[in-house]
Amino acid sequence: MSWVLIALLLLPLVGSLVVAFLRGNDRLAKLVALAFSLVELALAVLAWTAFDPGGDRLQLTSSAEWIPAFGVHLSFGVDGIALVMIALIAFLVPVVIGGSWAEKLPEGRSAGGFFALLLAMQTGMVGVFAATDVFVFYVFFEAVLVPMYFLIGRFGGPNRQYAAMKFFLYSLLGGLIMLASVIGLYVVSRDQIGEGTFDWATLVTVTRDAPLSTQIWLFLGFFIAFAIKAPLVPLHTWLPDAGAEAPVGAGVLLVGILDKIGTFGFLRYCLPLFPAASRELAPLVLVLAVVGIVYGSLLAVGQSDMKRFVAYTSIAHFGFIALGIFAFSSQAGAGAVLYMVNHGISTGMLFLVVGMVMARGGSRLIEDYGGMAKLTPVLGGLFFVAGLSSLALPGTNSFVSEFLVLIGSYPNEPVFTVIAALGMVLAALYVLWLYQRVFQGPVRGTALVGLAGGPGAAVDPERTSVPDLNKRELAVLAPLVALILVLGFYPKPVLDVITPSVGATLSEVGVADPVAQEGK
16 A cells, blocks of 8 residues: 555645646636645545554555665655644645635736645645655755745735745755754764665664764754744744745645644654653753743734734644653653644634635734624634634643643653643633634724724624625535544544554653553
């Protein structure tokens, strides 16, 4: 079944090329893009069914020589962590295409170009999660920047050029630092086994015996790149600008998938390749994690821009994920990976409903809205569902992952866990306050009715013509709502796939797992 993974990698690229040639026919380009994304989703389901959680760590593997002189192979395979992320990509892309169907693009920009870039980015993201050769991983890590740069720079908001360049430069700088560590891995492997290699499975057995100082320097090269991508404070400043200026569909993939490359990198590369350095530097990472939780939450409370609000909530959520990873507990680690999936679903839906509010009001400023629930009750209700999932209300998907992170982290890191728990209180504050300002109270704001008088002007609801959700928008949001509820009550199928891979990663780090010890 190795062909399934190759098909998952190549199909969006083929779709991107086909859609790019349909730039003169926007409707056909949208239909073709949607068709390719749905076939990709079917392939992801097939890959899920073919994966055996109790089998080999890497499955659906394939390899071919690429640069023999340097031992580089086009090697691909998935463990449970990579599989759930590829499945999330396959699920979100058709949702994004449906949500972007009526996207108002800048003058002179075609829908064909927009959707071609979305599919090209899907190929890059699948490649990042599927690569098992470190050099190939680096190539995809950098390549995925290009379509997102153009999605923001060509199709984004008024400050799109600044946001796109900032995003690109931050990520490129992190990638170049990581490249130094990638080369360092090759040198270490050559010194240890007499032959340089980039094969991940071989490097795991080689680098663990490297001196601590060597591990720390190599770890830092990878960690900085991943911390920028995640993003962790203080390397986060590109995300609010990029999230605010990106078109809604690209924003969903930015905060829902692209950021997860960083936290995936912690698990796939930092921990197993540099176990001693991971143990040594874990306190520093935990400090950055809890600072990000509190800092991102407080800034989310003070935002006046809805898209920047979503970006800052993501910074807070990524703090929880980093806490779960570097607490070195199987329960917290499984919760962190589940959080990566659930954050993509919850924040993706939140970004989409924010986009639907903006499509009706023509503004992304919170002060330009008020009382929308009276005009668009269905949109108000689904916005509330997305908000409740984001604040991790029991019964929603995010609660399970957040609970696992906190309960799994506490035995090893009680102080950091208690501080992180403050983020749960702040999440309720910023989500409910946003909902209250936009959807509750009297109907007001020129963004809703186009009346003269400026933001905050009182209006008569009878005179408004703000439409509620249409059938297409309901069809886009319905799968997200279903997953929020299903994973909130029954996350077992996802956890069954995740847990063995998390356990294997922790065994390589060599830290005692209090949860596993209690079970013995």
